[in-house]
Amino acid sequence: MESGGSIFNAMLQEFDGAARLLGLDQGIWKVLTHPKRQIAVSCPIQMDNGEIEVFTGYRVQYNITLGPAKGGIRYHPNVTLDEVTALAAWMTWKCAVAHVPFGGGKGGIIVDPNRLSRRELEALTRRYIAEIVDAIGPEKDVPAPDVNTNDQIMAWVMDTYSMHVGHTATAVVTGKPIEMGGSLGRREATGRGVMIVTREAAKHLGFDIKGATVAVQGFGNVGSVSADLLAKIGAKIVAVTDWKGGVYNEKGLDIAKMIDYAKQHKTIEGFSGGEPIDNAKLFALDVDVLVPAALENQITGQNAGSIKARVIAEGANGPTTPDAHQILHDRGIFVIPDILANAGGVTTSYFEWVQDRHGLFWEESEVNHRLETKMVEAFHDVLETSIRYKTDLRTAAYIVAISRVATVTKMRGMYA
Ligand code: NAD
Numbered sequence: 001m002e003s004g005g006s007i008f009n010a011m012l013q014e015f016d017g018a019a020r021l022l023g024l025d026q027g028i029w030k031v032l033t034h035p036k037r038q039i040a041v042s043c044p045i046q047m048d049n050g051e052i053e054v055f056t057g058y059r060v061q062y063n064i065t066l067g068p069a070k071g072g073i074r075y076h077p078n079v080t081l082d083e084v085t086a087l088a089a090w091m092t093w094k095c096a097v098a099h100v101p102f103g104g105g106k107g108g109i110i111v112d113p114n115r116l117s118r119r120e121l122e123a124l125t126r127r128y129i130a131e132i133v134d135a136i137g138p139e140k141d142v143p144a145p146d147v148n149t150n151d152q153i154m155a156w157v158m159d160t161y162s163m164h165v166g167h168t169a170t171a172v173v174t175g176k177p178i179e180m181g182g183s184l185g186r187r188e189a190t191g192r193g194v195m196i197v198t199r200e201a202a203k204h205l206g207f208d209i210k211g212a213t214v215a216v217q218g219f220g221n222v223g224s225v226s227a228d229l230l231a232k233i234g235a236k237i238v239a240v241t242d243w244k245g246g247v248y249n250e251k252g253l254d255i256a257k258m259i260d261y262a263k264q265h266k267t268i269e270g271f272s273g274g275e276p277i278d279n280a281k282l283f284a285l286d287v288d289v290l291v292p293a294a295l296e297n298q299i300t301g302q303n304a305g306s307i308k309a310r311v312i313a314e315g316a317n318g319p320t321t322p323d324a325h326q327i328l329h330d331r332g333i334f335v336i337p338d339i340l341a342n343a344g345g346v347t348t349s350y351f352e353w354v355q356d357r358h359g360l361f362w363e364e365s366e367v368n369h370r371l372e373t374k375m376v377e378a379f380h381d382v383l384e385t386s387i388r389y390k391t392d393l394r395t396a397a398y399i400v401a402i403s404r405v406a407t408v409t410k411m412r413g414m415y416a
Pocket of ligand 1: 190217218219220221222223241242243244279293294295296315316317318342343345346
């Protein structure tokens with residue numbers, strides 16, 4: 001990572017570039033580059049062996065100008081306050097690009113959850129939520145799953161919060177099981193959003209998505225759904241990799257079969273529909289579309305020069321390093337940035353929150369229809385901004401986000 005290792009400073013670099021182009025007011029600039037609230041808590045837990053351990057947790061509400069803070073909770077040994085703050089800032093910009101009435105937040109606990117029993121994991125989750133209970137709520141801050149957290153953990157979050165406030169409050173968290181107020185379509189939403197913006201990019205660039213070739217890195221939630229839905233609109237998925245291996249077939253892979261295979265084997269390695277391929281070869285394929293949907297920092301100064309794709313749709317968060325961003329820009333590759341390309345997830349989280357607050361649940365077709373409308377609108381807002389400011393889509397996405405948050409900050413004024 002650049003910028004002295006600070007992820008927050010890397011976020012600021014992206015912010016500053018866009019704010020300069022936008023001619024952002026200096027005072028508002030200061031407001032938008034400071035987190036509103038950073039909470040650090042100690043969570044003592046009695047472990048199964050009878051000993052007490054204390055885990056550190058964070059919740060950052062970066063900005064709540066447009067609405068309640070929104071963002072996931074991450075369980076990972078490398079969580080830092082710097083990282084959580086950067087992720088909370090990115091959520092602020094993502095929600096603003098997606099045009100949903102949320103601010104940005106993020107949480108994390110420094111823990112390797114694989115070393116905890118289910119009982120310890122539940123105890124840690126409940127203690128962490130109890131420690132931040134006054135700061136969260138449907139009107140204040142709405143957590144969601146992130147790395148190493150899932151719908152079961154969100155169920156414990158919802159229950160703990162509800163016990164503290166004395167009534168069932170489903171809208172305090174999104175990414176819940178469907179049975180307790182989760183939304184239909186949420187699981188597929190991020191991949192669906194990737195498909196929609198890729199289809200719009202093809203239209204804009206003048207190539208037919210039917211028959212277009214696609215390579216996908218990562219075959220988890222985002223990668224597999226993106227591949228499946230792109231295949232369903234006629235694209236040809238020629239290569240996929242995951243943590244263990246990859247498969248290439250120039251005639252196209254059978255994604256439905258690959259999903260079944262991955263469910264059974266926990267990897268796509270060994271799938272019979274093609275020949276093996278690794279990430280380096282996948283990135284260098286002569287394809288129309290590349291979808292990085294695995295981890296951050298995958299497209300770097302080292303491999304950006306070898307990429308031949310016309311379009312990169314960033315399903316993952318932060319898959320492109322700042323130096324790679326410059327190389328891709330100079331080479332004229334059309335990069336749909338993460339805060340736009342993977343915003344389908346948070347958009348449908350917004351729909352989940354709306355449904356919980358209304359107590360009225362939509363058909364899946366309605367969720368998908370509304371997502372389609374929101375993603376198409378977001379894509380075109382960013383595209384038009386990039387044309388107006390003669391800049392790349394990443395900077396344009398920041399410009400859209402910053403100007404939305406800045407406008408409302410000015411309207412609301414400085415409370416003193
Ligand atoms: P996931 O855990 O379901 O899947 C991750 C996939 O990446 C797995 O298939 C894994 O095998 C693969 N992978 C790991 N290391 C790899 C490597 N070195 N090379 C190739 N593949 C590798 O996670 P996910 O929910 O699909 O999230 C993927 C990315 O998308 C993350 O950056 C996440 O932050 C981002 N994202 C997810 C959502 C969502 O709704 N799930 C929303 C927005 C952004």
